[in-house]
Amino acid sequence: MPPSDIKYTKVRWLLTIAGLFLYVGDIWTDIQLAVKYFQKSDFVWSGLTLVFVLVGLLVTQIFSYTWFMDDMTDVLINADGKPTILGLSKGRLVVLHLFGLGIFTRYYQLLKRGFKVIWKSTHSYTVDERSDEHHNLFCMATDLSMLKMFETFLESVPQLLLQLYIVLGHGDCSVLQYLSMAFSFVNIAWALVDYRRCLRRSLPHIKEMPSGLPTLIYLLYKLCTITSHILSYTLLLILSPYSAVALTVLWLLGTTWTHALQTNFCSSGWLELLYRAVIGVILTFTFFNVKGQDTKVAMIIYYLFYTFVNITAPLLLAFLKPELQTATFFLAVSGLIFGGSMVGLVFLVLYYLLLHPRENLRVADEVDGLGKETQATRRIQNFLQPG
Incomplete structure (x- = not known):
């Protein structure tokens, strides 16, 4: 077996x-x-x-x-x-x-x-x-x-x-x-x-x-952070449809950062550019480790910006559209954004401090088969590392 x-x-x-x-x-x-x-x-x-x-x-x-x-x-x-x-x-x-x-x-x-x-x-x-x-x-x-x-x-x-x-x-x-x-x-x-x-x-x-608690905590961390971010973007779009321009700028920043990291995921140049554009979209909504490197600093910066957006969006809508301050949907969505952000960040810290599996230090060689690198294994090694 x-x-x-x-x-x-x-x-x-x-x-x-x-x-x-x-x-x-x-x-x-x-x-x-x-x-x-x-x-x-x-x-x-x-x-x-x-x-x-x-x-x-x-x-x-x-x-x-x-x-x-x-x-x-x-x-x-x-x-x-x-x-x-x-x-x-x-x-x-x-x-x-x-x-x-x-x-x-x-x-x-x-x-x-x-x-x-x-x-x-x-x-x-x-x-x-x-x-x-x-x-x-x-x-x-x-x-x-x-x-x-x-x-x-x-x-x-x-x-x-x-x-x-x-x-x-x-x-x-x-x-x-x-x-x-x-x-x-x-x-x-x-x-x-x-x-x-x-x-x-x-x-x-x-x-x-591991299945069970680690998987559940990771899922809750991702779902809470992504959902609260989507709700924040929704409030910004309600404030003004032109907020879509700001989302486009965020996508361009994510794409540019991915380009600066010089990813080598694809076998052709034009496909690599498409891949970096797709990663830009992903980074607009959540954090991933683009090149499998130590990203502690990058993750901290990302989630500081994430927190700033999630705090700013409800406050902007409250100040610029005061007639919505007592609206049921605004209070409910604001509560979900603040609550989801806090819970998501708590689960993030809990997961990476206590539950994140550490890498094995085994070195690949021909004896155990890890050195027989195919297109499939090279591709997988360059996939986005979950963050």
């Missing part, structure tokens, strides 16, 4: 199915909402809702296809030089990704291979072979979880911000809006935890994040 830290379990396989249904549900509710806005002649809301869906789909298809091509040309993954990867030719991959089915293709391949290894395997594996099979499953799951992370911050997070702005700022409420926001919120939570756990399991030199 493989070591427990790289064992792809039946529960993990079933959770992959749950993640697929959640992904479909999130996109379906957003498309339905865009159609409803269009029928009501709210063309701006309809267009923005649909744009977020399309941007998330487009970017994930680009990265998914590129990673398939990288793996196809990798001499270790494809030693025989076959014109296929996972049984898919280049032409078939192009068609699948043009129709937006890249993530669904990866879900299918992961579930299919996982089913053979976990549920149906009658092959007598050696310990090393079985470990390799489970590790490969986690590499596939990590690729998928990274794409889901991109989709979450390009679609679910902006969608949640947009729908909150429409509901709170324009009083336009419907069951479908609340359903869309609920799916977006759960999708954010799922993507954060799934990405962190998959990434740490696919990197042999990094310890697994």
